[in-house]
Amino acid sequence: xxxxxxxxxxxxxxxxxxxxxxxxxxxxxxxxxxxxxxxxxxxxxxxxxxxxxxxxxxxxxxxxxxxxxxxxxxxxxxxxxxxxxxxxxxxxxxxxxxxxxxxxxxxxxxxxxxxxxxxxxxxxxxxxxxxxxxxxxxxxxxxxxxxxxxxxxxxxxxxxxxxxxxxxxxxxxxxxxxxxxxxxxxxxxxxxxxxxxxxxxxxxxxxxxxxxxxxxxxxxxxxxxxxxxxxxxxxxxxxxxxxxxxxxxxxxxxxxxxxxxxxxxxxxxxxxxxxxxxxxxxxxxxxxxxxxxxxxxxxxxxxxxxxxxxxxxxxxxxxxxxxxxxxxxxxxxxxxxxxxxxxxxxxxxxxxxxxxxxxxxxxxxxxxxxxxxxxxxxxxxxxxxxxxxxxx
Ligand code: FEO
Numbered sequence: 139x140x141x142x143x144x145x146x147x148x149x150x151x152x153x154x155x156x157x158x159x160x161x162x163x164x165x166x167x168x169x170x171x172x173x174x175x176x177x178x179x180x181x182x183x184x185x186x187x188x189x190x191x192x193x194x195x196x197x198x199x200x201x202x203x204x205x206x207x208x209x210x211x212x213x214x215x216x217x218x219x220x221x222x223x224x225x226x227x228x229x230x231x232x233x234x235x236x237x238x239x240x241x242x243x244x245x246x247x248x249x250x251x252x253x254x255x256x257x258x259x260x261x262x263x264x265x266x267x268x269x270x271x272x273x274x275x276x277x278x279x280x281x282x283x284x285x286x287x288x289x290x291x292x293x294x295x296x297x298x299x300x301x302x303x304x305x306x307x308x309x310x311x312x313x314x315x316x317x318x319x320x321x322x323x324x325x326x327x328x329x330x331x332x333x334x335x336x337x338x339x340x341x342x343x344x345x346x347x348x349x350x351x352x353x354x355x356x357x358x359x360x361x362x363x364x365x366x367x368x369x370x371x372x373x374x375x376x377x378x379x380x381x382x383x384x385x386x387x388x389x390x391x392x393x394x395x396x397x398x399x400x401x402x403x404x405x406x407x408x409x410x411x412x413x414x415x416x417x418x419x420x421x422x423x424x425x426x427x428x429x430x431x432x433x434x435x436x437x438x439x440x441x442x443x444x445x446x447x448x449x450x451x452x453x454x455x456x457x458x459x460x461x462x463x464x465x466x467x468x469x470x471x472x473x474x475x476x477x478x479x480x481x482x483x484x485x486x487x488x489x490x491x492x493x494x495x496x497x498x499x500x501x502x503x504x505x506x507x508x509x510x511x512x513x514x515x516x517x518x519x520x521x522x523x524x525x526x527x528x529x530x
Contacts, residue, residue: 180268
């Protein structure tokens with residue numbers, strides 16, 4: 139793509155990565171992604187906000203061929219997909235200064251061996267005038283790393299947010315055209331990288347409330363020219379109550395666990411509780427992360443493998459522990475042939491979760507009528523607890 143104007147003397151640059159399907163060797167990207175950079179030209183100075191992932195550096199450098207001068211390279215976030223091409227940009231514009239938070243400066247030096255002399259650090263709310271274009275830097279830690287900041291362009295009322303409010307979508311439309319599609323992609327992104335830091339993100343949202351924002355320009359995905367809905371969505375994800383939903387990540391090898399999962403799901407639905415089932419052998423782990431944002435209860439279901447949980451169930455449990463969803467209740471379903479410590483092993487993997495544990499249900503071999511009765515009781519307990527807590 140070529141450089142594209144989003145406001146007077148403000149342009150989108152960057153790369154659309156239509157092919158990418160995995161991030162951090164962990165996060166599925168079903169819709170690809172983009173690495174957005176922005177060029178802001180004042181009457182006296184020019185600033186580039188963020189760069190692109192190094193494999194796509196040539197795309198950005200080709201766009202910059204038409205730009206004679208850059209005075210400031212603003213790094214809003216030290217991760218490589220936004221700052222990994224700063225060294226290339228500095229080679230072309232050796233007099234440019236890298237603008238970053240003090241914490242980002244040390245990280246950028248560690249990660250990309252940039253020269254210390256190239257940096258100008260900015261305090262929270264510090265202002266930089268480019269001549270008719272005024273940038274205000276607002277520190278917003280943990281969106282996604284501790285060093286992150288956003289940039290408010292006062293004259294145009296544009297908030298540049300890097301990962302914050304971003305979505306992994308490759309699209310030729312610069313602005314959001316399909317809110318439903320972007321809502322899911324943005325929720326997936328929030329779940330995968332920001333959900334554990336809900337408290338800090340809530341403060342960041344509150345901190346930005348005083349700014350008159352007509353456009354939010356993230357560094358992944360499309361630009362919001364009607365930003366209110368994505369801010370409201372974030373508010374709901376960070377501070378809204380859990381929903382009347384049970385999320386059931388499960389693995390089954392010979393069918394017993396699957397029978398238990400299906401029975402419990404039906405029993406919950408009969409009692410008015412929503413369920414979301416994720417067969418870990420085939421699921422997109424990002425879909426599970428999205429479901430965890432609102433879940434009231436999480437039930438992990440697994441057979442016993444070599445005396446412990448199935449490795450896929452252990453992986454999902456570790457992930458849930460790392461993502462720290464706001465679910466209030468958790469339990470385990472499991473099957474075994476002769477014994478094992480599956481429940482103890484899984485229980486030891488969730489120290490971060492502040493949940494009430496509901497008694498697990500285990501079955502030896504094929505589920506018996508007694509097991510089905512216990513599953514009915516579990517469904518009744520969950521439905522009751524969701525009701526008492528006002529989950530809707
Ligand atoms: Fe898009 Fe945390 O980098």
